[in-house]
Amino acid sequence: MTRPLVAIEGLSKTFPGLQALQDVGFAAQPGEIVALVGQNGSGKSTLVKILAGVEAPDPGARVDVAGTVHVIHQDLGLIPQLNTVENLDLGLRHGLGAALPTRRREEAEHARALLRQYDAAFDVTVPVGQLTPAERTIVAIARALDGWERAKGLLILDEPTAALHSDEVGRLFTAVRRAAAAGAAVIFVSHRLDEVLDLADRVVVLRDGRLVSDAPVAALDHAELVRLIVGAAPQHAAPREPCGPGAVALQVRGLRGGRVRDFQLDLCAGEVVGVSGILGSGREHVGALLFGALPRAGGDVAIGGSTLAGGDPRAAIGAGVAYVPGDRHADGAVMTMLVRENVTLPNLRRLRRRAGRLDGRAERQEVVGWLERIALRPADPERPLELFSGGNQQKVVLAKWLRNDPRVLLLDEPTQGVDVGAKAAVYALVRDAAARGAAVLMASSDTAELASVCDRVLVMRDGTVSADVRGAHLTEERLVIEGLALATTNGDPCHD
Ligand SMILES: Nc1ncnc2c1ncn2[C@@H]1O[C@H](COP(=O)(O)OP(=O)(O)OP(=O)(O)O)[C@@H](O)[C@H]1O
Ligand SMILES: [Mg+2]
Structure with missing residues (x-):
């Protein structure tokens, strides 16, 4: 077995008056796509933030990550006042000549090319705060997924698909699979269970901050996953009553x-x-x-x-x-x-x-x-x-x-x-x-x-x-x- 890219043991996180994570442990190998699922408030983003170094765990935890960590945070982590080119921070900006118009044109062209990989074409020079949530998501995805052929490490996506339509999701998954094939370990957070079953190799389920299941995707189906997440028989959507439309x-x-x-x-x-x-x-x-x-x-x-x-x-x-x-x-x-x-x-x-x-x-x-x-x-x-x-x-x-x-x-x-x-x-x-x-x-x-x-x-x-x-x-x-x-x-x- 190769050395895991991520190894977590005994991970807890206490906020004032609230235990967000309790004794969580799992590992991810290079090339592996691990889905992290659980109800709202079960601790997924907290775990992501600890892996990203944004939050510190309670003392006594072991959190080992080999290589670089790229994260798409749930709130995307973009700066609304900056435009797409600036948010992508393509690194062409540094040094002499950064302010030259030719350099700026070059950067904008590079940004457009990155977006084209996701079949997206929008104005890369307006502040991202003015883009739609889906467009902003694509900016964050393009930024996090740029250059994975070269750098091995951990790629974390915290609900990247929440604002995306199914064909955009398809293109994202292609890029994620490519990163995994190149040796990255991927942690993927989503409430869309069909996506989880489609993309992941393994699924880790959190409930109230505890790990309740860590199983290969082949051992799971939709109903079983819902049962693990909810911890009881799931509720069904409200029956649709035909409404006699009024005025x-x-x-x-x-x-x-x-x-x-x-x-x-x-x-x-x-x-x-x-x-x-x-x-x-x-x-x-x-x-x-x-x-x-x-x-x-x-x-x-x-x-x-x-x-x-x-x-x-x-x-x-x-x-x-x-x-x-x-x-x-x-x-x-x-x-x-x-x-x-x-x-x-x-x-x-x-x-x-x-x-x-x-x-x-x-x-x-x-x-x-x-x-x-x-x-x-x-x-x-x-x-x-x-x-x-x-x-x-x-x-x-x-x-x-x-x-x-x-x-x-x-x-x-x-x-x-x-x-x-x-x-x-x-x-x-x-x-x-x-x-x-x-x-x-x-x-x-x-x-x-x-x-x-x-x-x-x-x-x-x-x-x-x-x-x-x-x-x-x-x-x-x-x-x-x-x-x-x-x-x-x-x-x-x-x-x-
Ligand atoms: N900075 C904080 N201070 C206090 N409590 C927090 C803080 N951050 C998160 N929490 C609490 O920790 C718990 C876990 O939150 P977390 O954001 O990890 O949930 P999640 O699984 O990502 O949920 P969702 O699916 O809704 O995104 C929640 O009860 C949340 O209110
Ligand atoms: Mg979250």
Whole structure:
């Protein structure tokens, strides 16, 4: 047996009042792809941060890593103010002549070439904060995976696929397999269990900070993996009740802006409609455009029959629109504030008593109810949001907007980073909002999710709606086929 690239023994990590990891041990050989899975808050990112040297373990642990460590952190670790070229830090910048225009052109060209490996083409000179979550992910991937033919070591990917569509995932996996074949050890964190079974050689399962299983992938299947992660029989997604659509709550005609060239929709109260499509299809911009977070270049939007102006989130909120963005760090939440404050932030009015003072007890009671519904871990409303795991942060953002009983609910990647157990809770909340009369539009790169939660799904291609998939046609396979324009027959694309 070759010497392992990574060897961990007796690894524990204690945060004030919380044990994130307890006596964890495993090893990874050169060329091996090890998946690390577990529920939100089970300790995966903490383990990643310790391997990356960002966090120190409790005394007594043995953590050996031979060679260099490259990490794609769950929050990507990019600097939003810098552009793609600068974030890639291609190393051409140093020394004399770094500021020369020719040098800058060279760097931009090199960056574009790197992105082309992932079939991505976007402006490499705008700050990455202005890119979509999927585009940012590709920047982080390109950076971490550049040069693995030369350097052996440990490659760690903490939920790299959360914002990616299946064909982008395919290209990432090709690059990861190439790195492993060249002798890297890979640790891959994901909540998408099909990906885990597809990519990994071995799967390590954490539950509440303890290692509960370390097994070759051949010994596992989807059901067994779910059982190991959840530690009990899994919940199933909420059954989809056919909703007799009420009145049209959101009408959209000829919407243009960002990657969207022409988008139409009649969304009824009580309906859950999905938006699918690969990166660049426009899928990723529809929600922000409708909400006004992205400027509108043209088209008409009406809420309950009244015209809604573009580029004005305040007017949208006033008309009863709620928007849960895909990027919780950028605009979904205030990380330094408590969970309780984040949940009640958008609507404190309801909790004000006559003199305008806040009713603290009512607030706490209501928040505790929400924390149960979203299965927050730990269920502590008085903890700052930044101390929660990524998936738990996303659930808090969702609760914050659902609490307002919106007339129109716009969701971007609502379960990004949410674990298999809590996903069911999120789906139930979404269906529940629709049952109470909300019109829900949900854009997602997760085709399985769309197929299981939505009443119908609009597939976008090249900025326009290319298919409206519903009824018996609404399967994950169909969405992938339509999104990639692989359809050999016309299916039933019924445009509005
Ligand atoms: N700096 C910190 N201070 C206090 N507690 C923390 C800190 N970082 C993480 N934790 C806690 O440690 C636990 C493990 O968090 P971690 O981020 O490792 O979970 P995870 O498995 O990556 O979850 P997810 O799937 O949601 O990303 C959580 O309960 C989290 O709240
Ligand atoms: Mg994590």
